[in-house]
Structure formats: structure tokens, C-alpha cells
Amino acid sequence: MNTQTNTQLPIPDRFDRAKVGEVWRVPYQDRAAEAKIWAKQHNIQPAAKDKTRICLMAIDVQNTFCIPNFELFVGGRSGMGAVEDNVRLCEFIYRNLGTITEIAPTMDTHTSMQIFHPIFWINDAGEHPIPAATVISLDDVKQGKWKVNPAVAYSLAKGNYLALQKHALHYVQKLSDEGKYPLMIWPYHSMLGGIGHALVSAVEEAMFFHNMARNSQTNFEIKGGNPLTENYSVLRPEVLEGSDGRPIAQKNTRFLQKLLEFDAVIIAGQAKSHCVAWTIDDLLTEILTQDPKLAKKVYLLEDCTSPVVVPGIVDFTPQADAAFQRFADAGMHLVKSTDALDAWADLSL
Template structure:
């Protein structure tokens, strides 16, 4: 296994929390030279294949001042996470076969955005409102009539709203959360954080391994915290409105190891890993040992004086570890991680 590499001089940990254009042509030149200097072989030569799965490392979640910045309890969570993540990618460039990056992808008229709902006076719910099944039954919140003209199905959106919130309730999921408009397709918030985008690009050139991007969350009728499965997949009549991402699950499990980082630890990371674990347990529970969770490269959602999901995230990660997954630190050499990696 290749040894830990130095961090390229262009990586500036003080700029991880900023927006700037990646100098692609220069980095392509740098990456080729870096590979030659350090004897970095093409990813196709890897005898043990490692996938780094980056969950929603996007401006909308990772930069202060953006719509859903994941600050954690420290207030700088995602910024610190991405500094460590960038360093992890560069140090382990020769050992990461493929980087797969998910992109939360939304438009205005979606079930978890304010415009989708109105109260009796026609007001949209403020961000962070929780809409329960009983709220819809009692008419506290109903689907905005303006939305119906923009969606082709289902025909009765109010009936669907009842079905959707009841399904979340019956399955013991979080109630529907109205999030601020975020990860808007075509907007700056949708893009990867520049420092991590640069690291992915550098990896692509140095290892001759294309970064794989997985879009999630564009379905207007369901939340999609997990890249592997939406929260609700059928309408009130049992007709499919969304599908499980079986191809990605199969692709991930073909690797010898899957390393997971990203935002938020309490939501999109937790949901994705939970879905992966469910598939693993239905196939071969021993496969859980392939999964490594970068504990110091993910933070929970914390909105001071509103919500704090830190404890829930910790409990979830403990459950993952009990199932056989490994909780590791980005600063520990991969060679010293548990398991046969």
C-alpha cells in the first residue's frame, strides 16, 4: 500500500471557507507533475479499490452565510471538516481509487420548501417549520394551489400531502421539515466547495480516475436526504413516484472499502449510510466492515436555540459501528485503520 503523501503547496487551509475559481489548467499541470514526482500510479492499477463517498460537500451546506451552513456546536463545523477532508484527499491520493460526490439538487416548488405550502391566509410556512400529518388533516397547512399547475402528477396534491405526511409518521421518520431554499439548481450554492472541488479535480488528473457525480433531491414530491433512496417512493394509489438508487449501491459494494464524509452528519450522511447498511444486512452483514466513516469530516445540524441534532447523530454512528462499520479519523494513516484495507 502506498505511503502517505505530502500536501501540495497550493492547498491553503485558510481559504476552505471561501468562494474562488479553481485554476483548472494550472492544477492539471500540477497534478501530472505531482504524480510523476511521487510515483502515483493510475487508479486502474489498484489491487485494492477504495471509494471516497462525499455527501453534499456543497457551498449551501459548507460555507458560512449560505442557506444551510452546517456549523455544528462549534459554529465552524463544515469549514473545519473540509479542511481535514482536503488534507485527507491529498495525503491519500495514491490510495483513493474513485471519488463519488453527491449533489443535493433542488428547485423552488418542492415539498420541503416554503412555497409548496400555505396556511388559511395564504402565507407560506417559515423555514424550519415542522409539518405533521395532523397539521394537514386539520387544515393548518395545505398545498399551495399555484404549485399544481407546475407539476404533472399526482392530480390531487392535497390527497398526496395527506399520504406523504402520514407515511413519514407511520414509518417513524422525522416529520416533514420546511427547509430554507437551498442547493438551488443553477445557483452558486449547488456547487462543490472550491477547495474540495479542486482536490477532486487534482485527483482525477493524478490518478486518471474521473470523479463520479450523483445528483439527488430533484423530485418535487419527496425529501431525499439519502442519495440511495428517497423518503417516500409511492403515491396514495401505490404508484411509483421515485426509485431506490440500486445502481449506486451495487457500485459502492464492488469496492474493497468505502470511506464516507460530508454534510450533514445527522441528516444526509446518516440517511445514506443507513440505506447502505440496510442493503448490506439484507445481502451479507459482513459487508459492513467495508465501510469507514470519517468521524472528523462530518458535522450535525445545529441551529442555536432552535434544534440540535448532535446527540442523534452520535447515536446513529454508534449504531453503524455496532453493525460492523468503522469510525475512523482522517488524520490516522489508512494503513493503521482497522480491517483489511
């Protein structure tokens, strides 16, 4: 008999939608005690007893992307996209506490000297590129419009500036050859040790509550620490080898296989056009090499993700929607957080 409950649970009275866009301290000990009472009150069983094993992968639901006025707030077309998405994500977690087996939040994790941050590059005038407004193309590097900042060579290449400059040219060449987004210079964001790196408080609280109520360790997946490549996807960096052909990074094969061992994988997070789309694309690539039918176990929470939109500058909504349609055409499911899980196609509870 399946001890897993597919009945939607109530949302705890203490959950405050108005606080989802704010940063605050989660009272862990209080929530741990409440979770045990909540589990007993609603007959929520330990995750180890689940017959149908479901993973919720929450991509980069961090302050840097999800809190207004932080470094890379994903506003979407509504202007408050990530906040609205996280209200729905928190409520989805609470309602389906007895059904979600494991939650796997990915954590974009950076330091200052990385290939997509301003300090890495410099022009002949001694200026760094303007973040979120500068795209560095292959021609820009070939023509010397932008060069690697010699000052970063000490920390990143043991003083070997020529090797770093060679890598930079190789890097933008690979992005161009493989049809990936060109190199965008981003504001310093998701900085390791900083408040922007942390999960959104309300989401962290919901995940911790799930952890305690279901005795299921939250599975944090760190990405983005390699200074020589972007890492939109948690499953694979943008470039895997250096100019000499030697590997500088590798696919996250361990996590890929773990995801595919679940009966269902539910995906939400930020941003729909970048880290979410890239992660799903890498997951789909792996699925197609193993068994295309596995795509049916993937569910995309369309109302818990938003694309990058910078009013008057760039709007990645069409690209994000096109990517999600491609995923659906491959067999993945586009679903809403408000839908009952037992009504989802191909999900047997």
C-alpha cells in the same frame, strides 16, 4: 504486486486552509498540469492498477451546506463545523491521493417548487411556512393548518390540485408510519443552476487534482430533484410511492451495487444528522440483506462531518452520535482523517 501506495503524501504547498470557507474559481488547466507533475514526482500510479479498490463518498460538500452565511450552513456545535470538516477532508484527499481509487461526491439538487420548500405550502391567511422553523405534522395536514399551495399545481400536477393535496396527506402519513423525521420546511437551498449547488471550491479542487493525478473520473451522484419527496439519502428517497400506490421514485440500486463492489468505502460530508446518517442507514440496510459482514468495508470519517445545530432552536448532535454508534455496532469503522489508512482495521493495502 500491489502498485498502490499506502504512504501518506505531502499536501501541496498551494493548499490554503484559510480559503476553505470561501468560494472561488478553480484554475482547472493549471491544476491538471500540476497533477501530472505531482503524480510523476511521487510515483502515483493510475487508479486502474489498484489492487485494493477504495471509494471516497463525499456527501453534499456543497456551498449551500458548507460556506458560512449560505442557506443551510452546517455549523455543528463549534459554529464552523463544515468548514473545519472540509479542511480535514481536503488534506485527507491529498495525503491519500495514491490510495483512493475513486471519489464519489453526492450533489443535493433542488428547484424551488418542492415539498420541503415554503412555496409548496400555504395556510388560510395566505402565508407560507417559515423555513427552518416549521415542521409540518400529519395532524397539521389533516386539520388543514397547512395545505398545498394551489399555485404550484400548474407546474407540479398539470393543474390537478386535489391530487397534489392527496399526495401531501399521504406523504406525511408515510413519514409518520415509518418513523422518519417529520416534514421540515427548509430554506431554498442547493438550487440547480445556483452558486449554492456547487461543490466547495477547495474540495472541488482536491477532487479534480485526484482525478487528474490518478486518471480516475470523479463519479458525481445527483439526488433530490423529485418535487414530491425529500431525498436526504443518495441511495433512496424518503417516500417511494404516491397515494395511488404507484411509484414516484426508486432506490439508487445502480450506485448501491457499485459501492459494495469496492473493497472499502470511506464516507464523509454533511450533515451528519441528516443526509450522511440517512445514506449510511440505507447502505447498511442493503448490506444486511446481502451479507452483514460487508459492513466491515465501510469507514466513517468522524472528523469530516457535523450535525445540524441551530443555536437555541434545535441540536441534532445526540441523534447523529446515536446513529454512528449504531453503525459501528453493525461492524462499520469510526475513523479519523489523520489516521494512516494502513492502520485501519480490516483494510488490507
